[in-house]
Amino acid sequence: MIGTVHYLALSAVLFSIGAVGAVVRRNVIIIFMSIELMLNAANLAFVAGSNSLGSMNGQSIVFFVMTVAAAEAAVGLAVILALFRNRQTVAADEIALLKW
Amino acid sequence: MHAAATEVTASLPIAVSYLRYIPLAPLVGVLFHVALGYRLGRRAVGLVACAAVAVSFALAAKAFLTVLGSAAGTVVTDNVYQWLSSGEFTANVTFSVDALSSVMIMVVTGVGFLIHLYSIGYMAHEEDYARFFAYLNLFTAAMLVLVLADNLPLMFVGWEGVGLCSYLLIGFWYTDPEKASAGKKAFLVNRIGDAGFVLGAFTIFWALVDLGQGSLTFATINARAAELPAWASLAGALLLFVGATGKSAQIPLYVWLPDAMAGPTPVSALIHAATMVTAGVYMVARLHGLFEAAPAALQVVGIVGAATALLAATIGIAQTDIKKVLAYSTVSQLGYMFLALGVGAYGAGIFHVMTHAFFKALLFLGAGSVIHGLHDEQDIRRMGGVAQKMPITHATFALGVLAIAGVPGLSGFFSKDEILASAYAGGHFGLWICGVLGASITAFYMTRLYVLTFRGKFRGDHHKWDHAHESPIQMTLPLMVLAALAVVGGYVGVPEVLGGNNAFAEYLAPSVGHHQLGLAAGTELMLMGISVAAALTGIGLAWVMYSKGPDADLILKNKLGGLYQQMREAYNIDAVYDALVVQPLMRASDALWHSVDVRVIDGVANGTAAAVNSAGEGWRRWSTGNVQHYMLTVLVGVAALILALTLSSLIGVAG
Numbered sequence: 001m002i003g004t005v006h007y008l009a010l011s012a013v014l015f016s017i018g019a020v021g022a023v024v025r026r027n028v029i030i031i032f033m034s035i036e037l038m039l040n041a042a043n044l045a046f047v048a049g050s051n052s053l054g055s056m057n058g059q060s061i062v063f064f065v066m067t068v069a070a071a072e073a074a075v076g077l078a079v080i081l082a083l084f085r086n087r088q089t090v091a092a093d094e095i096a097l098l099k100w
Numbered sequence: 101m102h103a104a105a106t107e108v109t110a111s112l113p114i115a116v117s118y119l120r121y122i123p124l125a126p127l128v129g130v131l132f133h134v135a136l137g138y139r140l141g142r143r144a145v146g147l148v149a150c151a152a153v154a155v156s157f158a159l160a161a162k163a164f165l166t167v168l169g170s171a172a173g174t175v176v177t178d179n180v181y182q183w184l185s186s187g188e189f190t191a192n193v194t195f196s197v198d199a200l201s202s203v204m205i206m207v208v209t210g211v212g213f214l215i216h217l218y219s220i221g222y223m224a225h226e227e228d229y230a231r232f233f234a235y236l237n238l239f240t241a242a243m244l245v246l247v248l249a250d251n252l253p254l255m256f257v258g259w260e261g262v263g264l265c266s267y268l269l270i271g272f273w274y275t276d277p278e279k280a281s282a283g284k285k286a287f288l289v290n291r292i293g294d295a296g297f298v299l300g301a302f303t304i305f306w307a308l309v310d311l312g313q314g315s316l317t318f319a320t321i322n323a324r325a326a327e328l329p330a331w332a333s334l335a336g337a338l339l340l341f342v343g344a345t346g347k348s349a350q351i352p353l354y355v356w357l358p359d360a361m362a363g364p365t366p367v368s369a370l371i372h373a374a375t376m377v378t379a380g381v382y383m384v385a386r387l388h389g390l391f392e393a394a395p396a397a398l399q400v401v402g403i404v405g406a407a408t409a410l411l412a413a414t415i416g417i418a419q420t421d422i423k424k425v426l427a428y429s430t431v432s433q434l435g436y437m438f439l440a441l442g443v444g445a446y447g448a449g450i451f452h453v454m455t456h457a458f459f460k461a462l463l464f465l466g467a468g469s470v471i472h473g474l475h476d477e478q479d480i481r482r483m484g485g486v487a488q489k490m491p492i493t494h495a496t497f498a499l500g501v502l503a504i505a506g507v508p509g510l511s512g513f514f515s516k517d518e519i520l521a522s523a524y525a526g527g528h529f530g531l532w533i534c535g536v537l538g539a540s541i542t543a544f545y546m547t548r549l550y551v552l553t554f555r556g557k558f559r560g561d562h563h564k565w566d567h568a569h570e571s572p573i574q575m576t577l578p579l580m581v582l583a584a585l586a587v588v589g590g591y592v593g594v595p596e597v598l599g600g601n602n603a604f605a606e607y608l609a610p611s612v613g614h615h616q617l618g619l620a621a622g623t624e625l626m627l628m629g630i631s632v633a634a635a636l637t638g639i640g641l642a643w644v645m646y647s648k649g650p651d652a653d654l655i656l657k658n659k660l661g662g663l664y665q666q667m668r669e670a671y672n673i674d675a676v677y678d679a680l681v682v683q684p685l686m687r688a689s690d691a692l693w694h695s696v697d698v699r700v701i702d703g704v705a706n707g708t709a710a711a712v713n714s715a716g717e718g719w720r721r722w723s724t725g726n727v728q729h730y731m732l733t734v735l736v737g738v739a740a741l742i743l744a745l746t747l748s749s750l751i752g753v754a755g
Contacts, residue, residue: 096725
């Protein structure tokens with residue numbers, strides 16, 4: 001029987017993969033995808049919680065997350081595109097612009 | 101022995117509201133000079149400056165006549181507003197005119213007006229005309245606040261104001277470093293005295309509060325002085341006297357006054373001869389009740405006065421700068437005034453303040469006229485025969501010399517004689533001897549000054565002689581008026597033994613008490629004879645010696661040897677002060693600079709900066725600019741937080 005705990009465990013695994021990917025990969029697009037993975041891991045946890053508690057709150061928050069993720073994807077991809085145009089690279093460690 | 105002063109008559113106040121305009125008028129003048137003076141030109145500045153003082157004079161005369169015409173003990177007061185109120189302490193801006201301050205305001209505004217008039221001529225070629233008259237008007241206003249104040253805090257405002265103006269005017273030609281530093285010296289030396297003044301006022305307030313008195317009006321202090329504990333009246337009186345020695349150039353703080361001659365000559369006449377330097381005398385007379393409650397302090401006043409009178413007179417003999425001679429003479433004459441106060445003859449002291457204001461202002465203005473006419477020559481060894489070129493200056497100056505020397509019939513004779521007679525009558529024989537000696541020396545050096553300047557042949561550069569000229573009317577008119585006052589000024593105080601009724605002392609009695617000489621007529625006449633003989637000896641000796649020219653100094657030099665050189669160098673008091681006070685202070689400051697300032701203060705400041713800097717140096721390694729590092733930091737942080745929460749809840753459950 002697949003219970004709530006299993007969903008939460010899967011969510012944790014997905015989140016960890018995403019987090020590690022976001023931290024260790026150099027390619028900004030991969031980092032971006034990893035962040036999407038983390039967001040969806042969170043979504044999975046919400047849905048599992050919603051189901052287990054019999055409440056709609058978790059599911060409605062998932063919709064918010066999806067909306068925000070869509071907006072983020074639009075902005076983020078635009079930023080990446082602009083970055084590439086300016087610096088001819090998408091390697092995160094080569095774009096250390098915050099350091100003077 | 102000591103002739104007791106009779107009770108001061110209870111005061112009868114008359115409330116008016118015009119006294120405030122006496123100091124206000126010159127203050128308006130200051131505003132005018134500052135705001136419009138440079139735009140409207142010299143004529144307007146000179147006119148406004150004189151008019152402002154003339155207004156003060158008219159109002160002062162009105163107050164004076166009111167006091168004179170009313171019953172003895174009348175006080176005209178103008179309560180402007182309550183100035184300070186803190187706990188038990190109150191101070192009002194209240195101006196009051198009694199017999200004592202009426203004399204002072206008449207002298208300040210009267211002589212002040214003449215000197216303003218003179219300055220129009222003397223400073224005619226000066227670029228900073230408006231600035232000069234702004235300072236001069238400001239000084240007059242401050243001096244009037246000083247003498248009109250009815251309490252110590254308000255007097256202190258004027259006291260500081262005149263000190264400031266003195267500094268500004270001594271250093272008027274501030275581009276000359278020597279003159280600028282003379283101004284600073286005057287300011288710093290005065291500051292020592294002012295500290296004494298403030299501490300004295302605090303002491304008195306401290307003791308008065310215990311008596312349930314929260315105000316420092318002179319009437320209160322004088323009335324309650326006898327009830328003060330002995331330490332308070334003694335300490336208060338001595339500390340206030342320290343203030344007086346600073347402002348009135350007495351031992352040990354007189355050293356600034358000779359240097360103050362760096363200022364323009366009208367300034368020397370107004371501030372450093374006629375008015376400001378008498379502030380100390382006025383203050384002691386004003387607080388006579390306090391000083392009488394502390395006889396030891398009064399004794400100190402007398403001894404310091406006599407010593408200053410004698411010491412400064414001996415320095416005066418050997419000076420070669422016309423203004424320096426007059427400066428030491430002023431120090432010496434101020435010594436006489438304190439001598440008078442010290443023996444309880446306040447009226448005589450104030451009498452001498454008045455006559456001295458006349459003849460010393462006259463002498464300074466005369467000296468200024470000579471300096472002006474000879475194109476800035478100040479060395480009397482390079483003068484001589486000036487009488488031919490400057491007849492009015494010569495005649496008036498001669499009268500001034502006779503007056504200060506104490507020749508019978510002129511003002512200085514009456515006032516100085518009253519002081520000496522009071523000293524003798526009070527049993528202060530030593531002070532009397534000092535006074536008579538000083539009088540003789542005064543006569544000697546003033547005659548020397550006169551002969552070397554006006555008699556004989558001109559000894560300087562003949563170009564200066566060819567261009568020498570009598571001064572314009574604005575300058576000679578004040579000379580003539582002051583000469584007249586120097587001659588007749590003494591007749592308000594003719595002693596009874598000479599057929600007068602000493603009206604001046606009578607007039608002042610409600611303010612400062614009546615001082616009875618208690619001498620037999622014969623004794624009094626004998627004392628008079630002695631001081632006249634002393635004066636005439638001095639005059640005669642100097643006349644004979646210096647008619648041959650300034651080389652007569654050599655005779656004195658041979659007679660006195662090393663002492664003469666010391667006199668010429670003013671006993672090197674400046675060097676002594678330098679070694680005893682200035683140098684130790686500098687060394688201490690230097691040591692403190694290197695140890696406390698550099699090590700501790702700078703160490704703390706630099707240490708803080710270094711700590712912040714090295715912390716920043718460490719932290720900046722975290723700021724790589726790589727977003728992934730930041731992300732890792734966040735992750736680790738959140739993980740740590742969750743771990744901590746989990747662990748704590750686990751422990752909580754276990755517990």
